[in-house]
Amino acid sequence: MKTQLLIIGSGVAGLTLAVKHAEAFPEKQITIVTKGNEDESNTKYAQGGVAVVLDEKTDSFQKHIQDTLIAGDGLCDIDVVNMVITEGPKRLKELMAWGAQFDLDQTGNLDLGKEGGHSQFRVVHHKDITGYEIERALLARVHQLKNISLLPHHFAIDLITEHQLKQVSENISCYGAYVLNQKTGKVLTLQSNCTVLAAGGIGKVYGHTTNPAIATGDGIAMAYRAKARIKDMEFVQFHPTALYTNQEGSAFLISEAVRGFGAYLRTKDGTRFMPNYDKRAELASRDIVSQSIDTELKKSGDPCVFLDCTHLDLKSFRDHFPNIYKTCLEHHIDISKDWIPVVPASHYLCGGIVVDSHGKTSINNLFACGECTRTGLHGANRLASNSLLEALVYAHNIYKYLCKHEVLDIQKFLPDWNDEGTSMPKEHVLIKHNLKELQALMRDYVGIVRSNDRLNKAITHLDMIYNEVEELYKTSKISTTLCELRNMVNVAHLIIGQSLNRKENKGGYFNVDNT
Structure with a gap:
C-alpha cells in the first residue's frame, strides 16, 4: 500500500492532524492505523480537560506560562511553553468548530475548572469525560472526509528505514511502516511520503496505570529502534x-x-x-x-x-x-x-521522541506529536490538562510545516515483511510470564521513589527478560502481544538508563541517592 501521509495512532494528536491535512489537501490520501478500535486511545480516558487562558480579567498567558514553568521544575523550554500556551485559545476554538462540546456556566460562558498546579480557573471540560467528547467529535469529522482511510485493528510493528533496505547511512529517513492486520495476520508494507507517530503513552509498562491496555509505548520503541533521539524518559508522571x-x-x-x-x-x-x-x-x-x-x-x-x-x-x-x-x-x-x-x-510520560517546534524528529520524513513526544513543554513534570493542549498545538504545527514544505514522493522499492524460519509459538505462557515480570520489576524498582541500587538491579533483571523476548521475537510468527512486550522492554530500558544518568532530582523524578 502507498499513502501520502501515514499517521500511527488515533487519539487527539493523530486525528487533529488528519482532519486539518485532509481538509486542506482533498487530493491527497491520508491513512490512519490504530491497533485497537478507532476510538481507543489515551485521549478517550482523559477526564480533566484542556488548559487555556480565556478570561483575561482574572487570568493571563503569563500566569499560565508561570504555572507550567513551576511544574516543570526548571527543565521546560521557555520558547515552547510560550508558543503552546499562546496558541491555546485558537486551537480550542477550532476544536469547538468541529463539534466538540464543553460545559457552560450559568451565564452561557465556558465553565472553567481548576486543577493542581494551576493558579487560576482555566480548564475547559465536558463533565468528567472531556477526552471522550473530543475523541467523539474528531472521529465524526474524520468520517466525513473521503480522503482519510482509518484502519482499526492494525498494529504498526516497525518503521521502514535504511536498515530494512540493507543500506548504511548516518542520515536516516523513514519510508513508512510494516503494519500487522490483526484480523488476517497479514503484514502490510505501508509506504508513505511522510509518517507521523501519534501512538500515545507507556503506562502499561508499570501494569498499575490509569492508561488503557493499548498504552505500551509502541511509538517510542519504534522510533528508538530506528535510531531517533529519545530524551527525558525518567520523568514518568504518577497520578x-x-x-x-x-x-x-x-x-x-x-x-x-x-x-x-x-x-x-x-x-x-x-x-x-x-x-x-x-x-x-x-x-x-x-x-x-x-x-x-x-x-x-x-x-x-x-x-x-x-x-x-x-x-x-x-x-x-x-x-x-x-x-x-x-x-x-x-x-x-x-x-x-x-x-x-x-x-x-502510572499516568503520563513527560519525555519521549525528541521533536522540534514543527514536530520533526531526528529522522527525515518522520514527525511525532502527542504523548509519545518530548517537546520541552512539560520539563520534569506536566502541569495538569496541558497534554491535550500540547497535542492540538503540535498537530497544527506539523500541518503548517507540511503546507510550506512539500514532501517529495518516495521512489523506493521496499522489501516485504520476511518471516521465513519462524513458527507459531507453542506456549503463550512465556509472553504472559515475561509481561508480569517486567511490570513487577518496574513497579518495585523504578517507581515513584528510586535508588541507584534498585535501578542497577533492575538493569540486571531486565537483561534476562530482554534476551528471552528477543529470542521469542526472532523465532515466532508476529503477534500483537509479543510485539507489545518487545516494545515495553525497550521502553523500560530507556526509563532505567536515563534514570541512572540523572544526577539531580527534578519534578517527577526522585532518587534517594541524589542530593
Whole structure:
C-alpha cells in the first residue's frame, strides 16, 4: 500500500492532524492505523480537560506560562511553553468548530475548572469525560472526509528505514511502516511520503496505570529502534489518585479536578496530611502529591490513602463528575458518607521522541506529536490538562510545516515483511510470564521513589527478560502481544538508563541517592 501521509495512532494528536491535512489537501490520501478500535486511545480516558487562558480579567498567558514553568521544575523550554500556551485559545476554538462540546456556566460562558498546579480557573471540560467528547467529535469529522482511510485493528510493528533496505547511512529517513492486520495476520508494507507517530503513552509498562491496555509505548520503541533521539524518559508522571482496588490492570482515575473541587486527602486515621508537605496542600502539583502519598504509605504500611468528598455538595459533585460518582457507587462507595480509597498509578510520560517546534524528529520524513513526544513543554513534570493542549498545538504545527514544505514522493522499492524460519509459538505462557515480570520489576524498582541500587538491579533483571523476548521475537510468527512486550522492554530500558544518568532530582523524578 502507498499513502501520502501515514499517521500511527488515533487519539487527539493523530486525528487533529488528519482532519486539518485532509481538509486542506482533498487530493491527497491520508491513512490512519490504530491497533485497537478507532476510538481507543489515551485521549478517550482523559477526564480533566484542556488548559487555556480565556478570561483575561482574572487570568493571563503569563500566569499560565508561570504555572507550567513551576511544574516543570526548571527543565521546560521557555520558547515552547510560550508558543503552546499562546496558541491555546485558537486551537480550542477550532476544536469547538468541529463539534466538540464543553460545559457552560450559568451565564452561557465556558465553565472553567481548576486543577493542581494551576493558579487560576482555566480548564475547559465536558463533565468528567472531556477526552471522550473530543475523541467523539474528531472521529465524526474524520468520517466525513473521503480522503482519510482509518484502519482499526492494525498494529504498526516497525518503521521502514535504511536498515530494512540493507543500506548504511548516518542520515536516516523513514519510508513508512510494516503494519500487522490483526484480523488476517497479514503484514502490510505501508509506504508513505511522510509518517507521523501519534501512538500515545507507556503506562502499561508499570501494569498499575490509569492508561488503557493499548498504552505500551509502541511509538517510542519504534522510533528508538530506528535510531531517533529519545530524551527525558525518567520523568514518568504518577497520578496521585487512582481508585484503589485489589484487581490487576488499568485503574480508574479519580480526576485531579475533584481535589480542585475541594476534596481532602486523608490517611486511614483521618489525618489530612498534604498541608504538611506543601502550602498548596491538595492542589500541589502531581509529583509532590504522589511523592507525599508514597511517603505516607511507606510510613504506615497501608495499601492506600483516602479522598474525602463527604463535606462537598452532593448535587454539585454529581453534576460535575457523573462518571466518577457512578463508578464509585459500582464499587460500593457512596461519596456522601464514604471516603474513596486512592493510590498513585502510572499516568503520563513527560519525555519521549525528541521533536522540534514543527514536530520533526531526528529522522527525515518522520514527525511525532502527542504523548509519545518530548517537546520541552512539560520539563520534569506536566502541569495538569496541558497534554491535550500540547497535542492540538503540535498537530497544527506539523500541518503548517507540511503546507510550506512539500514532501517529495518516495521512489523506493521496499522489501516485504520476511518471516521465513519462524513458527507459531507453542506456549503463550512465556509472553504472559515475561509481561508480569517486567511490570513487577518496574513497579518495585523504578517507581515513584528510586535508588541507584534498585535501578542497577533492575538493569540486571531486565537483561534476562530482554534476551528471552528477543529470542521469542526472532523465532515466532508476529503477534500483537509479543510485539507489545518487545516494545515495553525497550521502553523500560530507556526509563532505567536515563534514570541512572540523572544526577539531580527534578519534578517527577526522585532518587534517594541524589542530593
